[in-house]
Amino acid sequence: MTSPFLQTKGLVMRYGPVTALADVNLAIDKGETLALVGPSGSGKTTLLRILAGLQSPTSGEVLVQGRREDAAGLRRIASMVFQKTAVFNTSVYENVAFGPRIRAASKTEAQREATRALRKVGLEGFEKRRARKLSGGEQQRVSLARALAVRPALLLLDEPTANLDPANASIIERIVSEIGEEGNTVILATHRMDQAERLADRVAILNEGRLVQVGEAKELFRRPSGFLASFGQLRNVFQGSATLSEKGLTVITLEGGVRIEAATNRTGDVSVFVRPEDVIVSKSPIVSSARNMLKGRIVKVEERDGLVWLAVDVGQELAAVVTRQSFAEMGLNLGLEVYLAFKASSVEVI
């Protein structure tokens, strides 16, 4: 039996009384892209940091091609891109060439690697610009290029799009997807299931430091476990059947008979996901460009992190999130009849 490219055995990480990781056993093959999905504080970053060799686990081990590696060994193999974009206060080129230079490449080789990496992320021509003067999205692309420039055998991405606007997020996603297709081994932490599905071959779900489920994204969606269903970010995941309408739009009939429109060309059995943030709540029907407007009753109200989460029964329970101010000003409450509007393009079809 050949051993997987990377394997963790019984990884445990404790910070005093807090257990960040509890017995994580994970294997990943060469060339695979694995997404680590889980809510904040589930241990995604801790796991990535251990794999990057930036910290050592309290117990357990990391094997690379069957051989146990310590933190220093892992640092030679892996490179990590952090959630919070960090760039050296120098030019874009100096940032990207840092790694190849450190790894004792010759000057011309360092230059070649840096140029290649910058081209990869679409930042050729930015070499002389000061990295700190770039936009957030561009800085994150610099971070990505800097990690790629050392040609890591294992690329670790910690929520690479978390702090970015949708346009920049999709640029990063496209780059990550290309990196994956080129046969690189990538582990991507994200709290967005739709992103995991788009980019990863397999998804590992982490909750409270434990690996809850590992498998192909479609599989996980088709049979959502109790945890998956309750995971806040994964609300509004439905199964349905898609058919192409004569207007060129796709109509998806969800279990429970609710019909929604989506901007996709997929037909047949699909899973759909509507971000609760994308759902507009109103007390009377509104005229807008949103293709979907559903009427229902508020059946659940929950306050969390300064936001109010509503569950609205439109034939299916659909989640929407509003600010506390909106909730108060609109006089929303349990049992109230409301309209939910969202664009066809807000419907992620998986």
Place this chain on the structure above:
Amino acid sequence: MKETSSTFLESFWEALVQAFRLIVTGDPEVASITLRSLQVSGLATLLACLWSLPLAMLLGLRSFKGRGFIKGFFNALIGVPTVALGLILYMLLSRSGPLGVFGLLYTPLGISIGQAALITPIMVTFGASALESVDPELRDLARTLGASELQTSMAILREASFNVLLAVVAAFNRAFAELGIAMMVGGNIRYVTRVLTTSIALETARGEIALTLALAIILVGIVYGISLALNLLRKAQ
């Protein structure tokens, strides 16, 4: 009363004009005092850098037992009165003192060493906090790109370089503008250890207002000029 004030203004004006004349004509005495001041305090700053910057790196980048205590120690010494330090140095360097054999009392090198001791706490404290203020993520960043401990430290130092430079400049300014050590260790010997601050103090007492005014203008001008240059450098970054 009125007459007194106009006399004061007149004599002040006269002194000011004379002071500018001394500066503009490059009076040899003024020039030599200025040059000596720059040399003595410049050497003091270089000497202090030798041990203060490594110490600042140790305190700013490493965590070890007793680090807080050492930082507190240097922090407390920042405000040490120069006359107190001057007195201690005088006793150490005087012929009968433990370091008397080196013959450093009343020499420019003696002042430099004394000023280096004076500014060490400033350089260590400000230097360490400049390094500490670098985003800790950059440490991890350097390490994940394959940097060794030393290479990581150098990357952090580069990142903090402007603020470390500020610490060095603040230290130079303190040395350049201090009086106590230059007076007690140097002795204000004309053409040997006379520097800007000692001249100003003594020539004022002797009534040489035009000369001291010229020296004071130069002293303030140099300190101000350095700050201005630093501001321009910061903008250029």
